Amino acid sequence: MATTLSTPSPREAKHAEPARPRGLFRRKAGEHDKAGPVTYVLLGVAALVSLFPLYWTFVAASNTGERVALSPPPMVPGGELWNNISTAWDQADMGTALLNSTIVAGCVSLSTVLFSTLAGFAFAKLRFRGRNALLTLVVATMTIPPQLSVIPLYRIVTGLEWSGHLQSVILPSLVAAFGVFFMRQFLSEALPFELIEAARVDGANSLRVIWHVVFPIARPAMAVLGMLVFVQSWNDFFWPFVVLTQQNPTVQVALSAIGGGSGHDINQAVIMTGALVGTLPLLLIFAVLGKHIVGGITSGAVKS
Amino acid sequence: MATHVRAEAPPAARSSWRSRLYRFDLKASPYAFIAPFFLCFAAFGLFPLVWTGWLSLHYVDLLKPDVMEWKGFGNYTRLWSNDQFWTALRNTFTIGVISTVPQLLTALGLAHLLNYRMRARGFFRVAILAPYATSIAAATLVFVQLFNPDYGFINWMLDLVGFHPNWYSDTWPSQIAISTIVTWRWTGYNALIYLAAMQAVPKDLYEAASLDGANRWQQFTRITIPSIRPTIMFTIIVSTIGATQLFGEPMLFGGGVGVSGGSAHQFQTLSLYMYELGWPSRQLGRASAVAWTMLLILLLIGLVQFLITRYRKRNELGG
Numbered sequence: 046m047a048t049t050l051s052t053p054s055p056r057e058a059k060h061a062e063p064a065r066p067r068g069l070f071r072r073k074a075g076e077h078d079k080a081g082p083v084t085y086v087l088l089g090v091a092a093l094v095s096l097f098p099l100y101w102t103f104v105a106a107s108n109t110g111e112r113v114a115l116s117p118p119p120m121v122p123g124g125e126l127w128n129n130i131s132t133a134w135d136q137a138d139m140g141t142a143l144l145n146s147t148i149v150a151g152c153v154s155l156s157t158v159l160f161s162t163l164a165g166f167a168f169a170k171l172r173f174r175g176r177n178a179l180l181t182l183v184v185a186t187m188t189i190p191p192q193l194s195v196i197p198l199y200r201i202v203t204g205l206e207w208s209g210h211l212q213s214v215i216l217p218s219l220v221a222a223f224g225v226f227f228m229r230q231f232l233s234e235a236l237p238f239e240l241i242e243a244a245r246v247d248g249a250n251s252l253r254v255i256w257h258v259v260f261p262i263a264r265p266a267m268a269v270l271g272m273l274v275f276v277q278s279w280n281d282f283f284w285p286f287v288v289l290t291q292q293n294p295t296v297q298v299a300l301s302a303i304g305g306g307s308g309h310d311i312n313q314a315v316i317m318t319g320a321l322v323g324t325l326p327l328l329l330i331f332a333v334l335g336k337h338i339v340g341g342i343t344s345g346a347v348k349s
Numbered sequence: 350m351a352t353h354v355r356a357e358a359p360p361a362a363r364s365s366w367r368s369r370l371y372r373f374d375l376k377a378s379p380y381a382f383i384a385p386f387f388l389c390f391a392a393f394g395l396f397p398l399v400w401t402g403w404l405s406l407h408y409v410d411l412l413k414p415d416v417m418e419w420k421g422f423g424n425y426t427r428l429w430s431n432d433q434f435w436t437a438l439r440n441t442f443t444i445g446v447i448s449t450v451p452q453l454l455t456a457l458g459l460a461h462l463l464n465y466r467m468r469a470r471g472f473f474r475v476a477i478l479a480p481y482a483t484s485i486a487a488a489t490l491v492f493v494q495l496f497n498p499d500y501g502f503i504n505w506m507l508d509l510v511g512f513h514p515n516w517y518s519d520t521w522p523s524q525i526a527i528s529t530i531v532t533w534r535w536t537g538y539n540a541l542i543y544l545a546a547m548q549a550v551p552k553d554l555y556e557a558a559s560l561d562g563a564n565r566w567q568q569f570t571r572i573t574i575p576s577i578r579p580t581i582m583f584t585i586i587v588s589t590i591g592a593t594q595l596f597g598e599p600m601l602f603g604g605g606v607g608v609s610g611g612s613a614h615q616f617q618t619l620s621l622y623m624y625e626l627g628w629p630s631r632q633l634g635r636a637s638a639v640a641w642t643m644l645l646i647l648l649l650i651g652l653v654q655f656l657i658t659r660y661r662k663r664n665e666l667g668g
Contacts, residue, residue, distance in 0.1 A: 095478075101495070163383070167380075168383070250371070251378035287624075
């Protein structure tokens with residue numbers, strides 16, 4: 046897992062290939078990294094496979110349960126969306142669930158971004174005893190399965206009479222090793238030592254350095270990390286499922302109530318509506334900010 | 350898992366540290382900055398981890414967690430002779446393989462395609478990442494629908510060619526269905542990570558290779574793959590961890606019998622088995638033993654990976 050980050054070399058290198066290679070992967074000289082029709086077809090298939098289940102969720106959510114259970118299944122949206130939404134709302138408290146998920150994911154991503162930036166900055170740019178060992182420890186903690194801490198956490202949470210309350214989901218996720226590593230990778234590239242030195246020479250203490258130098262430079266990475274953590278927290282299932290109840294659920298816990306329990310033959314349209322309602326907020330975020338998220342992942346910050 | 354740490358900047362000799370406070374700030378602030386992470390980790394990660402180990406040596410009832418009866422390694426030996434544990438272990442392994450291997454191979458291919466110059470590259474990238482935004486619960490519910498043996502979309506298509514697998518009750522079809530959900534959610538994300546690594550491969554390597562007459566496939570296998578090997582290792586490790594922890598997909602895929610992983614445990618994973626022991630069966634001690642067994646398995650896999658990497662490195666240096 047040892048890599049350094051290097052900036053992509055400029056893509057202007059468009060050399061003519063003197064010896065023209067033969068076979069399937071042959072390209073005309075000068076088009077050396079240009080996509081051919083096969084590439085478009087394959088990527089089109091990948092995009093279709095990625096998007097079809099989402100489209101079909103919408104189709105099922107807007108048809109009646111009987112229509113969804115037909116063979117062949119319906120392929121175009123119907124007009125039942127609002128009916129299904131109100132049924133789903135009756136079966137599980139989707140309103141509370143959406144609000145709870147927003148609160149949980151919001152708190153978790155704010156604190157993760159803040160603490161990850163601080164720790165990432167320290168690991169990237171500050172000298173202190175034990176730095177390498179501690180950084181290795183951070184990376185090592187990523188490998189510990191969350192299931193290992195579930196049982197004692199459950200006892201702590203019930204002991205404090207927190208179970209069923211949102212703090213039981215928020216507090217254990219306030220930090221993420223992944224985030225520390227992410228910010229460290231970003232800041233060691235993006236933040237020049239000279240800037241810190243300049244601020245120091247001007248008499249800035251560490252907090253001022255953080256506020257006036259680190260945060261402004263880290264902002265794009267903080268935004269990407271925030272979105273990644275938000276998505277992850279929104280979609281978290283195992284721990285919320287263990288400690289929360291249907292009286293005060295997150296979206297995923299509420300979905301498990303709509304979907305589980307009654308086998309496979311309850312109203313499928315309503316189940317799909319729940320899935321749609323639970324996913325839509327994230328898809329909206331993706332539709333608006335998707336390019337930034339993709340840019341953040343491909344910019345190399347996630348690389349390890 | 351050594352992490353590369355950059356070289357230090359030259360010490361700022363000119364800077365004049367005037368006050369003691371200033372020096373203290375400089376010395377203490379790094380620790381203050383990393384403290385929140387390590388404090389939270391100690392409280393919610395390390396401490397519970399050790400506690401789970403202690404619990405695994407006892408008989409503990411979920412409803413009377415303060416009454417602990419010493420069992421020594423009894424919970425572990427009991428696991429060893431328990432068929433359901435071995436089934437869960439085998440399922441975790443097979444589902445892990447049939448979800449991880451195609452997922453990473455597809456991701457590698459997609460990343461390679463996305464690396465070309467093309468129109469609509471933004472669309473393609475966002476499109477393949479869309480499943481990542483879909484939650485386990487939502488994705489699983491959708492795929493339960495698509496895999497429904499009687500009226501699901503997939504069997505409707507397979508009927509056309511005379512296939513009619515029962516994706517719920519048969520071992521292999523149900524495991525393939527669950528792996529499909531995992532693969533669908535994670536392929537795009539891994540593809541983008543590979544893409545990031547591929548973009549950092551120096552272009553002149555490819556030019557030199559094409560001067561030597563290497564075709565695209567040879568360039569892919571001899572330049573791209575070796576250059577991004579650390580990233581591939583990273584995704585393998587992350588996917589292995591994810592596969593070992595698999596819980597939500599089989600749980601929700603099974604509907605009413607999700608916790609037991611299907612009526613015959615045909616897709617019960619270790620995580621599900623742990624949950625079934627700890628919560629429905631209320632035996633926290635035995636569940637803790639499963640949790641620690643999972644950690645030991647991961648450590649074992651990590652050790653094997655480490656040894657392979659070291660063996661490789663030594664061979665490369667020697668040769």
